[in-house]
Amino acid sequence: MSDNSLILSKSNADTFCTIQLTGSKSESNRALILNALSKGKVVVNNLSSADDTVILNGVLRNLEAGKDDATFGSGSLTQSDGELTANIGPAGTAMRFLTAYLSVTGTAAVLTGTERMKQRPIGILTDALGQLGAKIQYAGQEGFPPLRFSKEFKQVTNKVNIRGNVSSQYITALLLVAPFLEKGLELHIEGELTSRPYVEMTLAMMEEAGICYNWQGSVISIDNQDFKDSQITIEPDWSAASYWYAIAALSKDSKIILPYLKAKSLQGDSRITQIMEHFGVQSSFTDEGLEIVKTGDAPRGAFFDLKDCPDLAQTVIVVSAALGHNATFTGLETLKIKETDRIKALQNELAKLGVVLREDGEQYHLECSDLHFPEHVIIETYEDHRMAMAFAPLALKIQQLEIEEPAVVVKxxxxxxxxxxxxxxxxNS
Incomplete structure (x- = not known):
């Protein structure tokens, strides 16, 4: 075992527990931008404890207070040679949302992150902001962070075109700042919209903050307008819930209760309730919260379109593989530009179980004919929190499951x- 790993095991195959999940990272990060733009009129409750949220909150709070030297989570704000630098570490959502926020608020600063963050493209968003009138310079490779922002911002148009099939976070970043823009925003989405539920979540939260919008076809319009005094209470994180569904699916018998999750959720990842029915896991909402139970039914269905919930992909693919389910997946286009190339990472780690994830154009096929469970398997995490958590439930099948770099889950x-x-x-560590 390496110095920076843990070994996970479970003495029996049954799981009965109640787990209180942290607030949704996706909701929290949106709410923080709304809070900052509204100058505190939008109050946020039950903020996520995820590192991404801690980092974004730290940047916004310290900018508001006029501080230029602070550390928060794995991020920091520093001043050197008169230049303010916000280092958001591995926080991808913070990178996208702050790019829009710093642009339109005229905040002179450099925005940077980890080496992996510097490899994640952001040109589509900076081009869109440039159409509005933002002046953003690349401090390194063109199209990638670090970014340098000017204190000068003068809106030249309200019409922006942006591709819809790359990352919904680009669209959300623009929508969040739209009410702040003097001319408002008319956002034209080109082509198919990936992860539509995340855009719907953004607009629903903006409505809670008093913002009106119009969505007709591929055009979303938001006028310049004031936020209202309001409170946004963050629901627990459905992405985090997905790992408990995986545990239920791989258990012999299970009953897991997750308090405060809602049947009617803003989060697209709540679709896990439907997906996991294919693996014999049933969901019900009680006075205690969400109850998930292993029914023992045989897996059903073999095709999953995850374009509306790509953050569930690793969880669902690993469960399918562990159950020997030769499934086909689509809607995984964005996985290659996440914290790591998640397709390649899945292929590498599933191969240790004899499972092949084969790419065939826009479809991916699991081939499980050689599935086996060694007594000891080492799982690399590739600096990706979801790799660690998606593979952890395999401890129900593998006697000693070693997870490298387990601290990535703080994200x-x-x-x-x-x-x-x-x-x-x-x-055991």
Whole structure:
């Protein structure tokens, strides 16, 4: 075992527990931008403890206070040679949302992150902001962070075109700042919209903050307008819930209760309730919260379109593989530009179980004929929180599951390993 890994195991195949999840990272990060643009008129409750949210909150709070030297999570704000630099570490959502926020608020600063962050494209968003009148310079490779922002911002148009099939975060970043723009925003989405539920979440939260919008066909219009005094309460994170669905699916018997999750959720990842029915896991909402139960039914269905919920892809693919389910997946286009190339990472790690994830154009096929479970498997995480958490449930099938760089989970679910222990998993480091 390496110095920076843990070994996960479980003495029995049954799982019965109640787990309180942190607030949604997706909702929290949107709410923080609304709070900042509204000068505090939009109050946020039950903020996520995820590192991405801690980082974004730290940048916004310290900018508001006029500070130029602060550390928060794995991010920081520093001043050197008269230049303010916000380092948001691995926080991809913070990079996209702050790019729009710093542009339209005329905040002179450099925005940077980890080496992997500097490899993640952002040109589509900076081009769109440039159409509006933002002056953004690339401080390194063109089309990628770091970015340098000018204190000068003068809106020249309200019409912006942006591709819809790359990342919904680009669209959300523009929508969040739209009410602040003097001329408002008329956003034309070109082609198919990837992860539509995330855009719908953004607009629903903006409505809670008093913002009116119009969405006709491929055009979303938002006028310049004031925020109202309001409160946004963050629901627990459905992405985090997905790992408990995986545990239920791989358990022999299970009953897991996740308090405060809503049947009618803004989060697109709530679709996990429907997806996991294919693996014999049923959901019900009670006075205690969401109850997920293994029914013992055989897996059903073999085709999954995950374009509206790509953050569930690793979880669902690993469960399918572990159950020997020769499934086909589509809607995975954005996975290659996430924290890591998630397609390649999945292919590498599933191969350790004899499973092949084969790419065929826009479809991906699982081939599980050689599936086996060694007594000891080492899982690399590739600096990706979802790789660690998606593979962790395999401890129900593998006697010693070694996870390298387990601290990556702080990005979205800091208490993940503690919660596994509450559910009867054993952790040795």
């Amino acid at each position: 979205s679910y800091p208490t993940f390993w503690d919660d596994l222990q509450k559910a009867g998993f054993t952790i």
